[in-house]
Amino acid sequence: MANTYTTILKLAKPATGDAGWGTTINDKVTNLVEQAVAGKATINSWAGNSHTLAINEGASSDHRCAILILTDTSSGLSGAGTVVCPPQSKLYVVDNRAGQTVTIKTASGTGIAILNGKVGSVYCDGTNVKEADYVAALNATTVTSAGLITANTLKVGSSGAGAMTEIADEDTMTSNSNTKLATQQSIKAYVDTTGNLRRSERIYPWGSSDSSSQVGTQPPKIIVAEDATVTVATFDLYGNARTVYQELALTIGGRISNSGTHSDPVLTDVSVRVQRKSTGATGTSIGAVTVADAKQGGGSSYWYSISVSGDQTSKIDSFSFLDDAANGASKKKIQSATYDDSTNRTTLVYDNNASSAGLFSGTGGTVYVSSSGFESEGTWVTAIPFVPEYDTEGLNETFELTEFLPITSAGAALSSIKQVTFPTLKVVPDSGGAGNLEMRVQVLAGQTSSTGQYTFNVLQVDQTNITRT
Numbered sequence: 001m002a003n004t005y006t007t008i009l010k011l012a013k014p015a016t017g018d019a020g021w022g023t024t025i026n027d028k029v030t031n032l033v034e035q036a037v038a039g040k041a042t043i044n045s046w047a048g049n050s051h052t053l054a055i056n057e058g059a060s061s062d063h064r065c066a067i068l069i070l071t072d073t074s075s076g077l078s079g080a081g082t083v084v085c086p087p088q089s090k091l092y093v094v095d096n097r098a099g100q101t102v103t104i105k106t107a108s109g110t111g112i113a114i115l116n117g118k119v120g121s122v123y124c125d126g127t128n129v130k131e132a133d134y135v136a137a138l139n140a141t142t143v144t145s146a147g148l149i150t151a152n153t154l155k156v157g158s159s160g161a162g163a164m165t166e167i168a169d170e171d172t173m174t175s176n177s178n179t180k181l182a183t184q185q186s187i188k189a190y191v192d193t194t195g196n197l198r199r200s201e202r203i204y205p206w207g208s209s210d211s212s213s214q215v216g217t218q219p220p221k222i223i224v225a226e227d228a229t230v231t232v233a234t235f236d237l238y239g240n241a242r243t244v245y246q247e248l249a250l251t252i253g254g255r256i257s258n259s260g261t262h263s264d265p266v267l268t269d270v271s272v273r274v275q276r277k278s279t280g281a282t283g284t285s286i287g288a289v290t291v292a293d294a295k296q297g298g299g300s301s302y303w304y305s306i307s308v309s310g311d312q313t314s315k316i317d318s319f320s321f322l323d324d325a326a327n328g329a330s331k332k333k334i335q336s337a338t339y340d341d342s343t344n345r346t347t348l349v350y351d352n353n354a355s356s357a358g359l360f361s362g363t364g365g366t367v368y369v370s371s372s373g374f375e376s377e378g379t380w381v382t383a384i385p386f387v388p389e390y391d392t393e394g395l396n397e398t399f400e401l402t403e404f405l406p407i408t409s410a411g412a413a414l415s416s417i418k419q420v421t422f423p424t425l426k427v428v429p430d431s432g433g434a435g436n437l438e439m440r441v442q443v444l445a446g447q448t449s450s451t452g453q454y455t456f457n458v459l460q461v462d463q464t465n466i467t468r469t
Helices: 021-038 135-139 184-192 390-395
Strands: 040-043 050-052 067-070 081-084 090-096 102-105 111-114 119-124 129-131 141-143 149-151 166-168 180-182 195-203 222-224 228-237 243-257 266-277 284-295 303-309 321-323 332-340 345-351 366-370 380-382 399-405 416-421 425-427 437-445 453-467
Touching (some): 111 119, 111 129, 180 184, 222 437, 228 453, 243 437, 437 453
Parallel strands (some): 067 090, 081 102
Antiparallel strands (some): 090 119, 102 111, 195 453, 228 437, 243 425, 284 366, 332 345
């Protein structure tokens, strides 16, 4: 009886009673199994830039070989080539030396392109030719004897964002790429300089000109006389190129006192003024007005609110002014900045200095802000984080200490030792850019005459530097 053959590898199946059974097994089964497992075929004939793998029953054929070497010694390829395999399940290792990219595929299915000079492992699933799990890396890389892999693309996952094109040593990560991997050093550098960076210092008046400030073991001090202003400390806030804003927490320690004879407890007032050195007279645009002036309060109110698009709160601090021009000729003090994510708008409330019409009676005008108060370089700008009392507004104060001093039976006011932690001030880089900001703290003892004096001992400065890329 005649032999029959297997479907995929076309191996002979000898019939019962076949007189040449041994020869059939050796020539049409054993040898061909070896060819399928470890055989190598060299493809060097091309017709129309294509080669079709032969299918031979019970005889040697290139489609059965495990390894396909693609060459082109006769210049038969004029461009990208194609190797057509039978639509049967089969593994192939393809070594492309043909000088062109060659795609291995079935006649009617899809295939895998193997770059010239590369080795790829593919398989046919009976319909299409697909890549093995690691073929993309093999097909796009060169492996040296030292084990170094140089890759054009390493794709992880099926989406475009998974295609890794580069390993970047980028400390700032400003490219914000979804196809670059970061080095350990750049990740550490980024983390070390991004986030909330804190520093603290305690400032004592060791250089006070008051001869009584350093007697024996007494701590240094500065005596601020009634109705007098004294700079008690000057220091720097340290920033960098990624500073978004800084938070400044101040704790001031000293003693409030009052002289003279009194019949009732004595109310003493001490003002604190925090200033920063300006770096430029030009404001920065935060966009156009989307909601025009709306008066806050009654007809005599000085307060107006406007809105601009987006979250602009990181650009507004306790020193900020706004204007309708970059030169700040009509600047107004900003009282607050609030962002509403439901409308994607920032509402600014500002002091118009008058109850008449504000700066922005209509929409569309550009709003400029300056954390340096539109002042020229070197000018001190005072922080005002809240609405001052009407009768003290002209003092340009930042914080106020108020204390009722008890009196003795003789009517002498007792001093009060105080350590006051003030509300946090917000400081943003101004139009001059991020960096170190020179700050100054002044104390005004007695807003009017005969209200007492203040003895300053120490200033605790706690800075939080908020940085982002």
